[in-house]
Amino acid sequence: MPLDYDWIVAGAAQSLPKQLAWFFMNFAEPQFYAGILSGLGVILGGIVAWLRWRDGKPTRFALCGNPVLFPWVLAAQLASLALTLFVFGRFGSYFTDGADWVATFIPVAGAPPAVILLCGPGWRQLFAGSVLGGLFCAPTAVWLNLHVAAPLGLPSVVASVIAMAVTGAVICPVCAALFGVAAPPAQKPAAAGRGVAWRVKRMLADFSEAQFYGNETASLFLLGGVLLETALCAGHGVYGTGLVPAILLSQFTGSAVGIFLYGERLADGYATFIPVVSVGPACVLFYGGGLLPALFAGILGGILGGPTAQMIRGKLPCGVHPTVANVTAMAVCTTLVTAAMDLLPCFSRVPNLA
DSSP: OTTOHHHHHTTGGGOHHHHHHHHHHGGGTTTTOOOHHHHHHHHHHHHHHHHHHHTTOOOSSOTTSSGGGHHHHHHHHHHHHHHHHHHHHHHGGGTOTTOSOOOTTGGGSSHHHHHHHHHOSOHHHHHHHHHHHHHHHHHHHHHHIIIIIHHHTOOHHHHHHHHHHHHHHHHHHHHHHHHOSOOOOOOOOOSSOOSHHHHHHHHHHHTTTTTTOOOHHHHHHHHHHHHHHHHHOTTTSGGGTSOHHHHHHHHHHHHHHHHHHHGGGGGGTOOTTGGGGTHHHHHHHHHOSOHHHHHHHHHHHHHHHHHHHHHHHTTOOTTOOTHHHHHHHHHHHHHHHHHHHHHSTTOOOOTTTO
16 A cells, blocks of 8 residues: 555656655664654654743753754754755665665754854854765764674664764764754753652653754654554555554653663763664664563663763764764664573564564
8 A cells, every 4th residue: 555665665766756755764764663654753852842942932852952953853854854865866786786675764863953053153153064964964874884784783773873973973073073063952851849749751852852853842742643644544554564652662662771770861862762772672673573572672762862872972083973872872782682582581572683
């Protein structure tokens, strides 16, 4: 049927409607949903959260750290993704030989929006970050997947997040040297009132952190989109695998564990969202959609994610956005957890998914 993932991907290079669908699906790729409605949902949710801020309505977690940055972050994502898809459409055969999947989503969650958060809003920052990210992020991921992740038997997400780290570690300092570090200060979450409601909203906000939104409204629209598209067609989201329930279980588990353990440190930038967009869903795809893989990966990811990112963050040089530490931690944690699961007899890889 028209919403099937395989139907959308098949012949997309020759179909403008399918290309448009793929464009918006990229916005939900960081969470492994890869769905049209979830991709549109997170964009619409970000816009709604920004309009609420413009109207002076309260929000628990500030959009993009500071809502004034949101239009520029979204513009950087749209521009860099459009350039990425254009480059792959015209020249993809030169660097995708042997690849059955291309991580075109990386500019959405990588260097282009990070440049805006680091250097502040502006047309020059937008242009430089979007062009550099659009040209180099996805090809780097393809090469790493073919020559590093696949030969080592690692999930493709490891190649994707290493590509984000490498390109971010290069593009961010270049832009910082050109434009300076001048972003408005982030609005830290209030320390008071951290009860059950606060933790639930924080858990929701984790679901849109990969897009740099980090806002509960944006996340609700994202999750609403994935639930709706799954109800309409079970073969649409998560690459048509039907693993949406297991993915969601692993993500909520990972975020809940991280917030339970490290909630008091969120004001210091603790990245409790790491298992939501790496360890949990990657291991579900690798080891199947059972209850045990989802819970095991979610719990270990929640324990390891925040401290690993914080340790790496302390080693970053000036001019590098903290997202480089976060995505590096995703690669480290996913590698460690998959290695642990490979050693345990209760887990076995699912070839068609891995």
